[in-house]
Amino acid sequence: MQTLWQDLHYGVRMLGKSPTFTVVAVVTLALGIGANTALFSVVNAVLLNSLPYHQPNRLVALAEGDRETSDPSKVSYGAAADWKARSRALQSIALYQEWTPTWTEGSAPEIVYGFRVTQDFFPMLGVEPAMGRAILPEDDRPDRWHIVLLSHAYWVRRFAANPKVIGTNIILDQVPFQIVGVLPESFQPLSFSDAGSPPEVWAALGYDLSLPDACRSCQHLQAVARLQDGASVEQARAEMNSIATELAREFPKDYPPESFVKMTPLRESWYGRVQSALWMLLGATVVVLLIACANVASLLLARAASKQREVALRAALGASRLRIVRQLLTESALVSVLGGIGGIFLAFWGTKLLILWGPQQIPRLSDVQVNSWVLIFTLFVSLATGILTGLAPALQAAQVDQREALQQTSRSLVGVSRCGFRSLLVVAQVACAFVLAAGSALLLKSFVRAMDVTPGFDAQRLYTTNFALIGPKYEDPQAVVRFEREVLERIRLLPGIESAGITSVLPTGGGLDRAGLQVQDRLIPPPQVPSVDRYEVSPDYFPAMGMPLKRGRLFTEADAAGASPVAILSEKTAREVWPNEDAIGKRIQLGGRHEDRPWAEIVGIVGDVHQYGLDSPTTPQAYLLYSHHPFLRPCLVIRSGVNARTLTRETESILWSLDKNVPVWNPAMMEEILATSFSRRRFTTALFSGFGFLALLLAATGIYGVMSSQVAQRTGEIGIRMALGAQRSDVLRMILDGGARLTASGLFLGFAGAVSLSSLLRSQLYGIGPNDPLTLCEVLLVVALVALAACFIPTRRATRVDPLVALRYE
Amino acid sequence: MVEANGTLIKMEGVKKVFYTDEVETHALEEIHLEIKRGTYISIAGPSGCGKSTLLSILGLLDSPTDGNYWLNGQPVAKLTISERTRIRNREIGFIFQAFNLIGDLTVYENVELPLTYRGTSAAERKQKVQQALERVGMAHRLRHYPSQLSGGQQQRVAVARALVGDPLILMADEPTGNLDSKNGEAVMELLRDLHRNGATICMVTHDQRYANFAERTIHLFDGRIVEETQEAEVGA
Structure with a gap:
């Protein structure tokens, strides 16, 4: 000691x-x-x-898929009921869906982010309310679901943590909901809103099999399940897929022939x-x-x-x-x-x-x-x-x-002991720095390429905001259309407005309820029915978004006022469905094929839009008129030179002058939305690049240190060489040669390392391969230059050695 | 090219002053010196008298502060560093007190070094290195590293390195200073043999025994030549 x-x-x-x-x-x-x-x-x-x-x-996420589904994420109530009845590997299956009701008891109507969940949702997660009670089986029925649990944060914010709220009512979507409980503060929700907000209210799902939305093909719910004790994920997955095959055979009208169940451990999902x-x-x-x-x-x-x-x-x-x-x-x-x-x-x-x-x-x-x-x-x-x-x-x-x-x-010999192990360290440093620099360069290029992608519309000077029409007066579809038309007309009268439209879904806003595209003169068997993203838009939507018309014409006000349905397709849809024909003039339906309903005539073809993010490929898209398919939660798009704050104020004023209960939320410039959609990629790229830069800096410092030491150690040798006739250029070459050899060895190892580790980076890249030769060569050049720059000062010092040191004797 | 009268080195009024901070150190004052081709000259004097400074100027490792210096008839006092290096490589061979062999190079590579900087072809280098090592009796140790040799052998290799480029003059700075008396004697005999075969040698030594090997000795004191002696018989 x-x-x-x-x-x-x-x-x-x-x-x-x-x-x-x-x-x-x-x-x-x-x-x-x-x-x-x-x-x-x-x-x-x-x-x-x-x-x-x-x-x-033991928790897993479930989703229904078939050959046409690229990334299944939803299930139907009917399918979940079938699974519950047949599965032995799953102990229980809970369903949930996002729910954003409007709270109208304050000074301004406000959207509340929430979920509707089946009664077994909280018991499955092992969560009990901190106050009050959970959702009971009798709450989870179509006529009884108007009860809510509050999140702890919402209870504190809205009700000042008053314990007496249990049993009282809160008005959501103009309907009273009884508050039955408050969730514990520690409760972590399964997911957040797109804007990152945690859910604040939880109501019962309130489905039964009698509801139209509960059909086997109505995939709009999310599912979480708990494995039976002793059952593994693999066993459960095999069982569920076997069940899916059985169901497809037994109910061919409801399930596609190649149905499967995607089961992911909840952690991964x-x-x-x-x-x-x-x-x-x-x-x-x-x-x-x-x-x-x-x-x-x-x-x-x-x-x-x-x-x-x-x-x-x-x-x-x-x-x-x-x-x-x-x-x-x-x-x-x-x-x-x-x-x-x-x-x-x-x-x-x-x-x-x-x-x-x-x-x-x-x-x-x-x-x-x-x-x-x-x-x-x-x-x-x-x-x-x-x-x-x-x-x-x-x-x-x-x-x-x-x-x-x-x-x-005494010094009878000079130049021995050239920092052998230190040289090895430098080689390793250069190799490691190259691997990180290569990764950084690939991520940076991916980021730039993703940013360079044209979204399919002009995001500049484009303002968007959401609003919702709630209450019984909007049960009449024509009332909805009248309201929305009136809003658009008033907005267009505002100073500085170039165009304004509405859409059911905003591009880059994420998932849609995709719909099958049926063609009037071609009977397509169910598995081959193409699936498209469906938008309901106003005629001015396309000019407001700055979307290019490729062929035909855009929707007109006459179309909107008329009874004949019309449709516009994206280029990709037209190309895939009619590869050798002009799609203009063809007639389609979205969803199931219903010969008794009118077919929409295709009047125009517009450019493709990146609906699921700029770094995701474009998908087939189809546009219908909002007046023929009214919807209660539209998104306004306004092209103007007016700033966002003024537009928000003016839009709210117009909406609330028509109906004071209309909630308005998510006002933003489209460029901000695009920037937010890049936040994860930006975060990863910025951090990785920062580490890559740090690695390069440290490696350069390492090279500098070793080269400085070598020059110091070899001063005597250099002096003797100069005394014997070595010119400065000879010394320069000699020292640089040493640095270059170390660098080259490091680069060689780093190159091999980068290539062998590249697969780890693949999932983070966009528009560039993990072994892109140009990028690797560019990084090679940069690292080599940095390394040689680090050699420069010691090398210059070496060329200034006085040959008189050869005469000095200590 | 040697001057018509055989003068290889001529110095007139050479001064060397070192400036450090505010101190001026006059290392050499009014040096007048003439060395004829084939001469074996030693520079003697007590420690700090300027012997090594004079040798460094003679060997073009340094330049004088003032005065003139002709080597082989060419003024060399005011040459650039690069020109000095080039002439040093071609016309001067150095033998150092500390041998100054490069430990990572073999005997062959050490001897070859001056020719490498001269741009001599590989074949010619091989021939000359072989000859130089044979002259000093070290041809059988070509592939050895200096650390595998005794001090005397190392100094013989250093002499071979000085000889390999056929210089006009050999500059030896205390060549026996790092050797025992037996090896010291052997090196001095080697230098005498070289002189007998026509080499011009300029040697710095503080040891009177070895100074006597030269046919002419100049004595330095406080940076000035204070005495010059001629030996009746070299090596007496």
């Missing part, structure tokens, strides 16, 4: 005597450890903490693509830490070389090799502990930034904190770093030849 104290005391003194070394080493490690700790705190909170439900590993992105970022920080370790190890090796005589003396005086190694390791451990402390400070700051900048798609990001687990992780990383950086220098120093070191008073 006393010797350990001596080592510590000596280590502190030695570090104090070399403040530059200490600061550089501690800052380098602090950057590496800080980046790791910050990212680990995110991974720990988001991915490693178990889902906050009872036995979360919840985290989605965020999971791979976070692991990838944590991997990047580990690489940064390794580079930082290599830098500090390199510095310690240089110090160990300068301590050879001291170590030899200690050994001559009786110190064992173990004792010498321990003493030197103590010094590196002190550096790493100081680096760890610095890293924790950086991590506190970094996690705050991550929470602030993190995209809303990362669940539980607000829970991220530097907690005890994170501190244990940091302590472990710091100690591992200390051993990693200090062991090689300590072992090297302890192997010194005592006799040679103590007798070394």
Whole structure:
């Protein structure tokens, strides 16, 4: 213990005597450890903490799919009833759907974000209300579902945490709902709104099989299920797919022939693509830490070389090799502990930034904190770093030849001992930096390419907002159309407005209820019916969005006023359904084929729109007239030079002058919506690029350090070479050659590493392959230039060596 | 090209002043010196008298602060660094007190070094290196590294390196200073043999025994030539 104290005391003194070394080493490690700790705190909170439900590993998400469905996410009530009746591997299946009722008891109508859930939803998750009661089976019926549970936050915000609200009514969509309970504060919802808001009210789903919306093909609900004790996900998946095949055979009119059930563990379904992105970022920080370790190890090796005589003396005086190694390791451990402390400070700051900048798609990001687990992780990383950086220098120093070191008073040979191990470290640093730089470049290019995608409309000067028509007076479809027409007419009269329209769904706004496209003169068998995104729009929607007309004509007010249905298709739809014909003039129906209903004539073809995000491919789309298919929750689109705040005020004024109970929400400029849709990609790209830059910087520092040491060590040799006739250019070439060899070896290894690790990056890329040769070559050039730039100062110093050193004799 | 009268080196009024902060150190003052081709000259004097400074100027490792210096009839006092380097490589061979062999290079590569900087072809280099090593009796150690040789052998290799480019003059800076007396004697014998075969040698030494190997000795004191002696018989 006393010797350990001596080592510590000596280590502190030695570090104090070399403040530059200490600061550089501690800052380098602090950057590496800080980046790791910050990212680990995110991974720990988001991915490693178990889902906050009872036995979360036994929960799975279910969705119905068939050959035509690219990414199934919904189920129908009817199908879920069939599954419940037949499945033995699933203990229970709960259904839920988003629900955004309007609260009209305040000064302005307000949309409340919520869910409607089946009565078994909360018991399945193991969640009990903090106050009141849960949803009972008798609540979950079409005539009894008007009860709600409040989220804890909504109860505090709206009702000032008044416990007496239980049993009272809240008016939602102009209907009284009895408040039956309040959920616990700790409850975490399964999902959030597109704007990142947590749900505030929970009502019963209130379905039974008699409802039209409960049909087997009405896929608009989401499902979560709990596995039976002893059943594995694989067994349950196999059983459910066998059930799906049986159902398709028994009910061919309701189920497509190749029906299947997509079953995903809830954890995977919840985290989605965020999971791979976070692991990838944590991997990047580990690489940064390794580079930082290599830098500090390199510095310690240089110090160990300068301590050879001291170590030899200690050994001559009786110190064992173990004792010498321990003493030197103590010094590196002190550096790493100081680096760890610095890293924790950086991590506190970094996690705050991550929470602030993190995209809303990362669940539980607000829970991220530097907690005890994170501190244990940091302590472990710091100690591992200390051993990693200090062991090689300590072992090297302890192997010194005592006799040679103590007798070394003259310089008869020069240029020996060229930092072999340090050179290896530089090669490793360059390789690691190349891997991260290549990843950064690919992500940056993906980001730029995704940003460069034309959305299919002109997002500039385009304002959007949502509103909803609630109450019995809008049960008459013509009342809805009249209201919407009146709103549009009034908006067009505002100063500065170029055009205004409405749509049932805003592009890039995410999922739609896709519909099958039926062609009048062609009977398409059900499995082959093409599926399209369906929009109901006003005639001015296309000019307001800036969508190009490709052929035919746009909708007119006469179409809207007339009784004959008309349709407009996107180019992709027209090309896929009529590859060798003109679609104009053809007649279609969306949904099921109903010969007794009118067919809509195709009057125009417009450009394709990226409905599911700019980095997702375009899908077939079809547009119908809002007046023929009235809807209660339209989205207004306004093209103008007027600012968003004024437009919001004017729009609200117009809507509330017509009906004071109309809620207005999500006002935004379209460019902001597009920018938000990129937040996850931007976050990943920015962080990864930051780590790539840090890695490159640290690698450059490492190269600089090793080259400086080499030049210092080789000063005598350089002087002799110059005395013998070497020109400055010869010296320049000699030193650069050394740096270039190290860099080239690192680049070679890095290239191989980048290619072999590229598959990990594939899911994060858009419009570019993970082994894009041009990008890899560009990165190769950049890393090579950075490395050579790092060699430049030591090389220049080498060319200034005075050949007189050859005559000096010490 | 040697001057008509055989003068290889001529110095007139050479001065060397070192400036450090506000201190002026006059290392050499009014040096007048003439060395004829084939001469074996030693520069002697106590420590700090300016021997090595004079050798560094003679060897074009440094330039004088004032005065003129002709090497082989060519004024070299005010040459650029690059020109000095080129002439040093072609016309001067150095033997250092500390041998100054490069530890990572073999004996062959060490000796080859001056020819490499001269741009000599590989075949010619091989031939000349072989000859130089044979002259110093080290041809059998071509592939050895300096660390595998004794001090005396290392200095013989250093002499071979100085000879390999057929320089006009060999500059030896305390060539025996790092050797025991037996090896020191052997190196001095080697230099005497080279001189007998026509080499011009300029040697710095503080050891009178070795100074006597030269046919002419100049004595320096406080940066000035204070005495010059001619030996009746070289090596006496």
